[in-house]
Amino acid sequence: MDIIPQIIANSIIAGSVYTLIAVSFNLIYGATKFFNITHGVMTAIGAYAVFFFGKQMGLSVWVAVLIGVLIAGMIGWLLDRFIYRPLREKKASQLALLVASLGAFTVLQALIAIIFTSRFQTLTHGVGVQKTFEIAGGIITQTQVLIVIAALVVTAGLMFFLKCTRFGKAVRAVSDDNEVSKIIGINTDRIIGIIFFIGSAIAGLAGILVGFDTAIEPTMGLVLLLKGVIAAIVGGIGSIYGGAIGALLLGFVENFGIIKIASEWKDAIAFGLLILFLIFRPRGIVRT
Amino acid sequence: MNTDKEKLLQLKGVSVQYGGVHALDTVSVSLDEGEVVALMGPNGAGKSTILKAIFGLAPLHTGRVLWYERPFTPVPHEVVRNGIAFVPQGRRVFTTLSVEENLEIGGYGIRDEKELKKRIESVMDMFPALKQKRKTLSGTLSGGQQQMLAIARGLMIDPKVLLLDEPSLGLAPKVVKEVFKKIAEINKNRKTAIMIVEHNIQSLLSVAHRGYVLDKGRIVAEDEAEKLTSSGILERVFTGRL
Secondary structure, eight states: OTHHHHHHHHHHHHHHHHHHHHHHHHHHHHHHOSOOTHHHHHHHHHHHHHIIIIIISOOOHHHHHHHHHHHHHHHHHHHIIIIIHHHHHTTOOHHHHHHHHHHHHHHHHHHHHHHHOSSOBOSSSSSSOSOEEEETTEEEEHHHHHHHHHHHHHHHHHHHHHHHSHHHHHHHHHHHOHHHHHHTTOOHHHHHHHHHHHHHHHHHHHHHHHHHHSOBOTTHHHHHHHHHHHHHHHHOTTOHHHHHHHHHHHHHHHHHHTSSSOGGGHHHHHHHHHHHHHHHOTTTTTTO | OOSSSOEEEEEEEEEEEETTEEEEEEEEEEEETTOEEEEEOSTTSSHHHHHHHHTTSSOOSEEEEEETTEEOOOOHHHHHHHTEEEEOTTOOOOTTSBHHHHHHHHTTTOOOHHHHHHHHHHHHHHOHHHHTTTTSBGGGSOHHHHHHHHHHHHHTTOOSEEEEEOTTTTOOHHHHHHHHHHHHHHHHHHOOEEEEEOSOHHHHHHHOSEEEEEETTEEEEEEEHHHHHHHSHHHHHHTTOO
8 A cells, every 4th residue: 555645646746737738728718719739739839948948058947947938828829819819800610720720739849840859858957866755655756846836826826817806807708708808898819819828838837847857759748738638628628726626636537547557548547537527527527 | 869969979881791691781870979879670670780880890891980970990999998888689797707897897998996996886886786796696697687787887988878789688577677767867867878779669769869770781760769659660660561
């Protein structure tokens, strides 16, 4: 039974990574109601920006992280401004937006591979240099502590922002009814643009943290997106709180699911959980 | 009524097409300061499209929208900044926001926090039922209360013009009476000009000064409310005998 504390720690860490993707995906989905596939590649953009500015250019880690987060956010904003917004103005269907985002995802991922090659890269300068902590029998690295803290801060921050600020309330209004938001004078395009920036920046942060924890590769975004989306649907699509709950549940189910079976089954367990929710609780845990 | 006052809002020769079909065909309407204008006609006549055209929610194929005799390109947040509020059909309050939050968002353009709070209280005073439910999620309100909230939300910008689309839709007769009482009060006490689309002709003509009758995207009659009632045009339009 010694393994249980470590599995709990792993579940929380995985759940925290998924939280960052799920809440930011839900933030964008809530306002736009479209399945933004490019959200996944923002993780790679953030991570590779840190790789370039931190490791190749030699800037300090914190400066590189800040630049990485801002670049991911800016690219998210640009995608909305020059692809999704014109499509929305032309009353394009959700399918058209989905296909456009798939196209943008493919292009951006290919660009990263062309510029940085498809090899695995690390953001840290050495192996085994990370400080570790033992908490209730489970070992957790410094980066993993940061991942958990980031998930908590981002989720709490977004909930506070949406509940207590006027801009946050406007975001909720846009998510509730885009047309009426326009009617009462909200510049919904501006709001959605900012939402893309914030959501993409959070995804970029997730990619950076994953990069420091393990390694980076151009296709890292797809797996993270799929897990984040499963968490978002399980928790409640479009809900910040739901996304975090779903992510944590997914982290625990995945990690406890492989106690007795091979870890290759992890993804199958995640999709099994998704299918169960789609059949028995399609509106997710918080019933959005 | 519309001859000696300044023209507040006008649509001149406006046509709107949806997929090649004329929703509006060279329509001209106007609204003067302090006036209540009714837009009447059967389903699909183009009444709601007029309100949407003013707000830029229906693209103009031809024609112009004028505000104080000056043409402007209707973009929703610019229209609101001019002082025009729109209460859409079907109430459409923000169901995931509380009553107070709906009003706060209604005054989104007001930067001064004190002024915003003052407006919320002033609007709440007009609708005491909402005051009691200020923290309640608006999705849980009754249909009548939601309609009152939708109108109250429109009043948050202290509009010069209020556009109302079917405010009685789906409401009980007693509630309809209450809604129209409030509409008359808004016009009288706040001097807000109102353009209103409504199927309930009796209630509508009780508050309207002037009206337009539409049929198949065209205006077929325009007159003072009482004259329209006595002319028999409404019966002819609604029974398809025009």
